Amino acid sequence: MKPGHGEVLIAEGDVERVEDEERLIDEFRRQLDAGLWAAVPTAGADGKREARLVRSFDDVPRDAERVIFFPRAAGGR
Amino acid sequence: MLLALAATALVALALLSDLIVPRLEEAWSRHRARRRRAPTLSFDPGRERRAEQRARELLRSCVNDEEWEMYRDLGFIRVWGTQTTGPDEVGGIGGAPYAYLIYPHRPIVAYLAQTHRLLSEYCVTFPDDTRPYGSARLPDSDDVLAKWMALTGDERRLISTANMHLPGRQIDPAQVTRDLWRLSQWERARMRTLAERSSPQADSAG
Numbered sequence: 071m072k073p074g075h076g077e078v079l080i081a082e083g084d085v086e087r088v089e090d091e092e093r094l095i096d097e098f099r100r101q102l103d104a105g106l107w108a109a110v111p112t113a114g115a116d117g118k119r120e121a122r123l124v125r126s127f128d129d130v131p132r133d134a135e136r137v138i139f140f141p142r143a144a145g146g147r
Numbered sequence: 148m149l150l151a152l153a154a155t156a157l158v159a160l161a162l163l164s165d166l167i168v169p170r171l172e173e174a175w176s177r178h179r180a181r182r183r184r185a186p187t188l189s190f191d192p193g194r195e196r197r198a199e200q201r202a203r204e205l206l207r208s209c210v211n212d213e214e215w216e217m218y219r220d221l222g223f224i225r226v227w228g229t230q231t232t233g234p235d236e237v238g239g240i241g242g243a244p245y246a247y248l249i250y251p252h253r254p255i256v257a258y259l260a261q262t263h264r265l266l267s268e269y270c271v272t273f274p275d276d277t278r279p280y281g282s283a284r285l286p287d288s289d290d291v292l293a294k295w296m297a298l299t300g301d302e303r304r305l306i307s308t309a310n311m312h313l314p315g316r317q318i319d320p321a322q323v324t325r326d327l328w329r330l331s332q333w334e335r336a337r338m339r340t341l342a343e344r345s346s347p348q349a350d351s352a353g
Binding site for chain 1: 199211272
C-alpha cells in the first residue's frame with residue numbers, strides 16, 4: 071500500500087526457485103528497513119479471515135500467496 | 148564643445164559598464180523569470196478514484212464476505228476484540244465481549260457488544276515515513292485494511308501504539324449509536340437473506 075497510489079506490486083516469484091526466493095527476501099528486507107509493516111492475510115477453515123504480522127521472511131508461510139506491506143501505525147490526533 | 152561632451156560621456160559609459168551591465172543582465176533575467184510560466188504538475192483527477200478502486204479490491208480479497216458487505220453497505224467494519232481484559236488495561240470490562248468499529252480515516256471505536264456502551268476512541272494513522280514533510284494519505288479502503296490487518300494481526304500492539312481518548316472526542320457518540328443500530332438491522336436482514344437462500348436447497352435435499 072502506498073499513500074496516494076493504493077496497491078503497488080513490488081515483487082513476485084516462486085519461493086521454490088532459489089533465485090526468486092533470494093529476490094523476494096531482499097525486497098522483503100528492503101520494505102521492512104523502510105519502516106513498513108508486513109502482513110500475510112490468512113483464512114481459517116471456519117471462514118474467519120485475519121492477518122498475521124510478520125517480522126522476518128522466515129515467518130511467512132511457504133504457501134502464502136502474498137505479503138502486504140503497509141505504513142507503520144502511529145498514534146494519531 | 149559638443150564633441151568633447153560626447154567623448155566624455157562615452158568614456159564615462161565605458162568606465163561604468165562594469166557596474167551597469169551586470170545590473171542590466173540581472174534586471175533582464177528577472178523580467179524573463181516573471182514572464183516564464185510556472186511549471187505545473189499534471190493533475191490527474193482519476194488517480195485517487197483508481198487508487199480507491201484498487202484498494203477496495205484488495206480489501207475485498209482479504210476480509211471475509213460478511214466484513215466486505217458490511218463495509219460496502221455501512222461504511223465501516225466490525226472486528227471482535229480478543230483480549231480478556233478488554234482493549235486496554237484501564238477500566239477492565241470483566242471479560243465481557245467487545246468489538247471495534249473501523250472507519251476510514253477516523254478513530255477506531257471500541258464498545259461493549261451486549262450493551263453497546265462505548266469504551267474508547269483509538270486514534271491511529273499510517274504515515275508515509277519516506278515523505279515526512281507531508282504526503283498523500285492512504286485511500287480510504289487501504290486505511291480500513293491497514294487497521295483491520297493491524298487489529299487482527301496484533302491487537303495489543305496496535306492499541307498500545309494508538310492514542311486513546313474518551314468516546315466522543317472525534318466521532319459523535321450519537322452517530323456511533325446509530326451505526327450500531329444500523330449494524331444490528333443489517334445483520335438481521337442478512338441472516339434472513341441467507342436463510343431464504345439456503346432453505347430451498349434444504350427443502351430439495353430433504
